[in-house]
Amino acid sequence: MSEGRPRLIAIVGPTASGKSALADEVAARLGSSVVSVDSMQVYRGMDIGTAKEPEEFRSVPLLMVDVADVRSDYSVQVFQRDARACVDTLLEDDKVPVLCGGTGLYLDAVIDEMDFPRGTTNGAVRRKYEEMGRQRGAAALWEMLRQRDARSAELIHPNNVRRVERALELLDEGTSYAKEHEGLKRHIPHYATSIFATVRRREELYKRIDARVDAMMAAGLVDEVKALLYQGLRESTTAAQAIGYKEVVEYLDGHCDFEKCVETIKLRSRRYAKRQLSWIRRDGRAQEVDLDAMTVAEAAEFVIDGFKNDGDE
Structure with missing residues (x-):
């Protein structure tokens, strides 16, 4: 095509x-x-x-x-x-x-x-990061991701809060956004x-x-x-x-x-x-x-x- x-x-x-x-x-x-x-x-x-x-x-x-x-x-x-x-x-x-x-x-x-990467969502974990995002702001949440997984953070705009939350959730699940992003x-x-x-x-x-x-x-x-x-x-x-x-x-x-x-x-x-x-x-x-x-x-x-x-x- x-x-x-x-x-x-x-x-x-x-x-x-x-x-x-x-x-x-x-x-x-x-x-x-x-x-x-x-x-x-x-x-x-x-x-x-x-x-x-x-x-x-x-x-x-x-x-x-x-x-x-x-x-x-x-x-x-x-x-x-x-x-x-x-x-x-x-x-x-x-x-x-x-x-x-x-x-x-x-x-x-x-x-x-x-x-785009899809996967199961752990509601409790997602809510945890959503609350962090509301309290600390997008920049702080993205910085948390960068410290834990710099490769994934590089792939996500700091303002894309939902994607940052998902990346943090994936880390808690033992994988990473960057790994899923390879597709x-x-x-x-x-x-x-x-x-x-x-x-x-x-x-x-x-x-x-x-x-x-x-x-x-x-x-x-x-x-x-x-x-x-x-x-x-x-x-x-x-x-x-x-x-x-x-x-x-x-x-x-x-x-x-x-x-x-x-x-x-x-x-x-x-x-x-x-x-x-x-x-x-x-x-x-x-x-x-x-x-x-x-x-x-x-x-x-x-x-x-x-x-x-x-x-x-």
């Missing part, structure tokens, strides 16, 4: 690098749609903090956003099913799906052959895909991250979080851990002042960008698109030319 010339384009990159604008331009030129592969844009109402462009300002359709209630834990397995349905519909219409996002696992889940062979494509990564100089990227956070706060992120709390944000073990939202909740709960909240969001966003870049380099399939050296229009032309030439060798 995946052999031959690529049928999909994926544009990945660290937060605030400009990948969304590039994906929109590419999709517009191809007369297609963008499929978001972002683990947090799936949630309705999480708009400002996820840099979700308002529908009235979108130049092309954006799929796989606003598909889940903020109280739900929208798993990567469900995302895989729903995103592939979007991709298949576009392909049936003879359109080139343009995937865009910075969540590596979610992109891999769509474009690669991935069957998730990345690089065995489900769809032949041309992948491009937006890159910038570190100083420029960090400047853009800081500016984005300031813009989010000015746009009303605090009020957005207040509304989401009313809708049940705390009930989710995934959405509540999103960068920007978690810190604002801490501010609203009185654990820090506003200035500290903003600085923490900037710091964690920069750290997240570093993890995203590490995933891109480790994955090794992406052609780099230097957005410090190219305009969006030039970059779109580069991507489309690369896509058309892929598979000729």
Whole structure:
């Protein structure tokens, strides 16, 4: 099913690098749609903090956003099913799906052959780690996993609380997430895909991250979080851990002042960008698109030319 010339384009990159604008331009030129592969844009109402462009300002359709209630834990397995349905519909219409996002696992889940680890669940053990996660937070739970099983921790995003809990549970059962994960062979494509990564100089990227956070706060992120709390944000073990939202909740709960909240969001966003870049380099399939050296229009032309030439060798 995946052999031959690529049928999909994926544009990945660290937060605030400009990948969304590039994906929109590419999709517009191809007369297609963008499929978001972002683990947090799936949630309705999480708009400002996820840099979700308002529908009235979108130049092309954006799929796989606003598909889940903020109280739900929208798993990567469900995302895989729903995103592939979007991709298949576009392909049936003879359109080139343009995937865009910075969540590596979610992109891999769509474009690669991935069957996720399943197993029996020990309710008491699961509840123990769920309670730890609520009391100590996602970062502390992930650090516990890293200390016990660094190999498994490397495979799981710190914000993916459910997966971290499952990995700890597997350790208690005498196995490991990494061992089960060996069956998730990345690089065995489900769809032949041309992948491009937006890159910038570190100083420029960090400047853009800081500016984005300031813009989010000015746009009303605090009020957005207040509304989401009313809708049940705390009930989710995934959405509540999103960068920007978690810190604002801490501010609203009185654990820090506003200035500290903003600085923490900037710091964690920069750290997240570093993890995203590490995933891109480790994955090794992406052609780099230097957005410090190219305009969006030039970059779109580069991507489309690369896509058309892929598979000729």
